[in-house]
Amino acid sequence: MTTTTEQLEQLTDAAAAAPVWRAAHAAERAAWLRAAADALDANAEELVVIADEESRLGETRLRGEVGRTSGQLRLFAAVIEEGAYLEIIVDDAEPAATPPRPELRRSLTGVGPVAVSSASNFPFAFSVAGGDTASALAAGNPVIVKAHSGHPRLSARTAKIVIEALTAAGGPVGSLALIEVREAGNALVQHPVIQAAGFTGSLGGGRALFDLASGRPDPIPFYGELGSINPVVITQAALDARADSLAQGLVASFTLGVGQFCTKPGVVFIPSGSGFEALVAAGLAEVSGGRLLTDRITESFPTDVAHLEGEPTTAVVGVGRAAPDGAARSIVLSVDASAVAANPGVLLKEVFGPATLLVRYEGQDDLLRALEAVPGSLTATLHSEHADDASTLDEVLAVLERRAGRVLFDGWPTGVAVTWSQHHGGPWPATTSLHTSVGATAIRRFLRPIVFQDAPERLLPAHLRDDALASLPHRRNGALQLP
């Protein structure tokens, strides 16, 4: 892989911008992030039109996504202004200890320039100015984004708006750059200037980049979100209490955004002989299909569905309305839990698009055996009732907790709130790290600890001096302190 002259210039600019971002006071960095957020909001109408032309996701959804994206930038501005993300720990010197202890002042600092590969399914929130970019900038790092080929014009326009806003607010040249060539992603994660990478996309593409990042002479952290089957377990008691609303909820969730959410429920465990299949089929029959995001997905969805249909153990439960030419038709299949446990590699492979698999279980042991075969996921869902035995549910939860980063109850996994508490991550292949890509703690991915020992005050970073500590959450001599 080689880099073009233009890309080399972008990398050089990012390297030069890195110390400026790292050294900038929190208030300054927060102002830059808010300037980017304001610029997105101010240009929302123009951006939404381009985004809809390229992604077919609809203006209502896309307008909401712009708000989510600017809101995300503002959340990270608040995160860095508060300062707990610095994880400051101070231990005063103890000259009388054996051996004598020096003064140590620890905090987190930016890792350096970050490469971000954007996703097709969120052209704003997981793209040029999305969560990876916002958290990397907030952590004090310049960002180079590889544009997604699914929305090239939107990527270019968004980058121009955000770069101009950052510059107008006083940010350095090189704060953000866009690379538009598909192959450039590989060269980017291998380039010595790049110190970490964020990625949302397919297992195949993500694994390839992960291997390149890990295979460098100096490996860098690669934060990838690579795919998720998002298991749902429904108990008999839950079906007894609310089968109709469960069927409606499931159909709405797995067909939302034409089934192209990374938290789409892709496998649903139901008691055998419950008749739930018919309810789902009836609900699905009313649902119209839609066009998928890209040509690649348009090709892969029917192929992936055909693979599932071709398995001797599966049956089609129902389909959505006949879709217009080029659009995807939603589908639900079913299979027995014992078949899933025997053949998880095929039956529990993520299908990106509006498909889900109902898995019939014959009691707790059958259920647990099949759940053990579920690959790492972003989410796992349990629908139960108070009438269910708690220790029986605990056995199910013990498996779900090992399989997913977010365990949810009596709801549906699509919809990921951008909050302080959110965790959007999970065991491989859901993500490649022990971190989240959504929510306030996503910032931790692009920070590294550094400790100063016995530093003269004039040489300490400003935020580690005693006068600054008074207004920052920190730990001192073992005790947590709030401002």
Add this chain to the structure above:
Amino acid sequence: MTTTTEQLEQLTDAAAAAPVWRAAHAAERAAWLRAAADALDANAEELVVIADEESRLGETRLRGEVGRTSGQLRLFAAVIEEGAYLEIIVDDAEPAATPPRPELRRSLTGVGPVAVSSASNFPFAFSVAGGDTASALAAGNPVIVKAHSGHPRLSARTAKIVIEALTAAGGPVGSLALIEVREAGNALVQHPVIQAAGFTGSLGGGRALFDLASGRPDPIPFYGELGSINPVVITQAALDARADSLAQGLVASFTLGVGQFCTKPGVVFIPSGSGFEALVAAGLAEVSGGRLLTDRITESFPTDVAHLEGEPTTAVVGVGRAAPDGAARSIVLSVDASAVAANPGVLLKEVFGPATLLVRYEGQDDLLRALEAVPGSLTATLHSEHADDASTLDEVLAVLERRAGRVLFDGWPTGVAVTWSQHHGGPWPATTSLHTSVGATAIRRFLRPIVFQDAPERLLPAHLRDDALASLPHRRNGALQLP
């Protein structure tokens, strides 16, 4: 790589112990850790004798190291009892928000069984019951240790004592296991039961294990500490003020423990023409050599020194006292900064043992160019005086901060206090991650986030229920709360 029947049994036991450790209350886990600490202290005299026979490190140093190791276990007991390590974040539901927000309760939980490869140079503190093991257990994970071939009898005896103590305190079978075959380390990091690995050792060995861990079908985090040159910069003003004590301090630091600390100062930048070389040579002439830890190091040290001596740009500044047969003789070499900048791959390669390299710089630019060539290190040290210009020092610090995890002033890097604030890590190859292997925050390596959405209280983990939150540091609806 294959696993033996005994190793398979150990892995099965660890897998069975994992949910018990993960679910154990903090008080219970803390009691297990303290039982291990007490057992080490109670058997210290016997252990020290074996350790000295195998490591030649001397009983005084080894007795201190047992105290450090049991102290480390007790620090982690305190860490988990306090509970901030759980990083609990709760956001209450906001049904009126657009879209409505669910309740989310986030905390960290153990990743699962951890493999630890122990080091030769700290037969207690970085071995069977050392920092990796203590932090992995504290995080709620069983541990399988690969014994270091440099102290096999000590490893076996320590493991027996700790395992018995854990069992007597009520810990499950499989909490800790020891694997004694050298090749087993490879199979261990590749085994599906193992969810993370800790390692302290050579760049070559560490890189090989890192590649195996990253190359798994489901890659796992590999926390390696692989080598560090630990640059020291001395200004002219510092030499003017205290050249004698700097020379004594340097000699004491780089020959401590026969130069076998991972924080040994391996390269020292001094102003050209300062005459500091003669002071170091005079001090070194009084220093006796010592036997190195293992046959491998005994072989590699003179070879590595010969490589440095063979470079046309280097000169020998001085040597220690003639060493008895089989012992290492300390040595200091010197070179110009321009040569280092031109040939860092050879001149800045870590030499494990009592050797250091004085690098003469001709002013600030010459210094900065050479510093840019220094590989990632655990520490970087600046010796300066108030008379030095702050902005000149800031330029030097800007480079040192990017090169190291601990920046220290007017001291020496050997000696790593086990505290809340410590950071023992740094850019590759110092470590393979953005984490520390020493100090309270080392626990974060073996934890992953999990969030519960809209969970009925009876199905929530105990520490996330409202009544438990009152006594745990946490964040709720954005605001930090202390008990």
